[in-house]
Amino acid sequence: MGIAYKLAAATGAIVSLTSAAWAQELTVSAWGGFFEETLAAEIYPGFTAETGIAVRSIAQPEDSTWMTQLMAAARAGQAPADLSLVVDEVLIRGNEVGLWAELDPAMMPGTGNLKDGYVQLNDAGKAYAVGALAFYTTFVTNTNYAADAPSSWAELWEPKWDGKLGIVTTPNSGLLEVTAQTFFGGYDILETRDGIEQVIAKIAELKPQVSLWYRDEGQFQQSLESGELNAGLYYHDVTMLSVWDGLPVATTFPAEGGIVSDAYWVVPRDSENIAAAEKFLDYMSRPETQALMARMMGTFPVVPRDSMDLTDEEFDAVGSDIAPIRVQTHIHLREGDWLETKYQEMIAQ
């Protein structure tokens, strides 16, 4: 009897997890950790207060892993979340295989506030993704070892780091674009494989300086704060939190610009709550919400600066007026496996 009871309870739990349709409840996923926690604690309650729609916030893993899970779920006709936060690479690949539901801009007037291009349209001209936020990756340093802020990305290549740099292992970190911009006069060199190999060879010059090629962000952050690493590439927003906590770290936008990444909200095709999701997107696109996110999470807004009430100080904390470096997603998608293998060989051989 005990087993039967447990089974029934477990089945009940699974059913209530998978079919959020019966109540006015949205399941929203975002990158686990600080991001997801702050969204749930500070941003979603305003939406619930206004619409009466409860938000169940869940943590999602790293981008490609999450895409793999979303694809597998779509094959089974399920949506692990009604809304999901994804970067443009996942967005484009998902769109290519019809993973996202179509949205109606008329139902979400708030999206009119967004900067141009932040409502993504598919080949049929229908909206399928709405800009959520942008975030910067910058040149971060430990101030005990590097008192002066670096002025150019070129300083990464200088021998002063004592072999204590930390760099992301994946080729879409933005380092390719930084190198092209800093040493090869722009992104054009990345258009040919020959050019990409030249850029990778330039990055290979960093190898003696890099003691950690990281895939785990926690490991990088802990090493930078303790001085185990002196500098590297890392998220601007997370580093700002450490700065405010009084840790000896700094984040700098070099002359060539910080690396900007856009994140979008998408609705998986099999979600049963598309109407509620559109209300959610309407709320998240408003300048007030965008300003609140900038203050609470340190993310860079996707609405024009003059539409928000952010002070200069608040704006400078989340971004910069220097034109950003942008990951050339179309090149990464086109060269796919070839580029990833070349890059990985450069690091691991």
Add this chain to the structure above:
Amino acid sequence: MIGPRTYGPRLIGGLAFGVLAVFFVIPLIFMIVVSFYQPDPMGFYKVDFVWENYGKFFSSFYYTVSFRSLYSAALGAVLVVALAFPLVLFVSDLSRRMQLFWIILLLSLMCLSEVIIGFAWLILMSESAGLPRLLEWVGLWKNPRSLSPSFGAMMIGLVFLGFSIVSLILYPSVSRRDRNIEEAAVTLGTPPALVFYKILIPTFRTSLVSVTLTMFVYLLGVFVMPTMLGRPKDWTMTVIISDKALGDANLPLGAALAVVMLIVTVLVLIVSALLTRRRAT
């Protein structure tokens, strides 16, 4: 009267076989099928039958990495057994109470997750808080540097992971061994120092070999230690496979590399099994 009337054992056996089929064989077959699919950089993969994914293995990069994996797993396995066997011998001669203490200690080490162990070693080997700082304080190291990431750090991580497993596998047979043989050897003039090599190692040779092979297979699949404690030069095939399958969402290539590693592992096991059997007869 002798038992064929009870279906219990058969039922349990059948159940075990069913579970094995559902949770091991079917995913394995699925992996082999996926390894022949065509990866699609713009989407996910297309159902197809191509050898392309296997072809990619035969580039210098992948087989360098797979030799590297075999080497570090083999070295790690030998080190673990070489360290754990003497410890188990030592523990088995202690009082009952002390034996219990060691067993509980080893069991509790097994509860720790790989990530926690990795982080603990990272801190222990860091120049700001760990062993290097201690050596500087004692005056043995002038300008201390972090000891990780390095091959040695990764090996320590691997040995730590496998240590309690090997000890607990060896413990039952070692503690129940016939100590009269050792006594007889000493009485007949074997120097006590040589008893270990002349008596104990030959007695336990079969179990030592089998536990080394078990460890080899286990360490081949370890992911966290190489990424946390090893340099990129030390990354094993497991790391590369997960980068391909999850990081790049290229499941067909990841699956093909995994199938190749599976074949290599099975070959290594068959060869070692044949070699030990020949020597035993």
